[in-house]
Amino acid sequence: MEKEIKYQNILKNIESLIEGEADTISIMSTISCELYQAFEQWNWVGFYRLVDEKTLKVGPYQGTHGCLTIDINQGVCGKCAREQKVQIENDVTKLPHHIACSTDTKSEIVLPVFDKSGQLEAVLDIDSLELNSFDTIDEKYLTEVADKVY
Numbered sequence: 001m002e003k004e005i006k007y008q009n010i011l012k013n014i015e016s017l018i019e020g021e022a023d024t025i026s027i028m029s030t031i032s033c034e035l036y037q038a039f040e041q042w043n044w045v046g047f048y049r050l051v052d053e054k055t056l057k058v059g060p061y062q063g064t065h066g067c068l069t070i071d072i073n074q075g076v077c078g079k080c081a082r083e084q085k086v087q088i089e090n091d092v093t094k095l096p097h098h099i100a101c102s103t104d105t106k107s108e109i110v111l112p113v114f115d116k117s118g119q120l121e122a123v124l125d126i127d128s129l130e131l132n133s134f135d136t137i138d139e140k141y142l143t144e145v146a147d148k149v150y
């Protein structure tokens, strides 16, 4: 219940901060900032933009250094972009295809970001310092957040 209340407050803050804003980079920057400060166990929050049919490029983010480019055939982000479905990884240390931008990361969630026509534009990537950080509650609310970008 506590996590749900936290997310409901985060959503209200984000909605208020981006009200009337149409610039996606500004919206992504604001979302990254608000989410990163919300959960102390998260060590990376940000976006990778789909710049062509096989390349993700880092967008606005908060946290330790994020790799700049991800081939769509690589990593958890690439899998999310290929399948266009949320990826929840409870223990990334056991994942052969995981790209470790930080060796401190233990679990991860990656969500597709669609524009109004349903076209994939980016992925929202969140890393945690703890195992098993993400569940269906995170998926539900972070999907609502991702739907506010475009």
Ligand code: SME
Binding pocket: 044, 065, 066, 067, 070, 074, 075, 076, 077, 078, 097, 098, 099, 100, 101, 102, 108, 125, 127
């Ligand atoms: N872990 C991601 C790469 C992005 S860094 O974590 C910011 C992946 O496996 O795609």
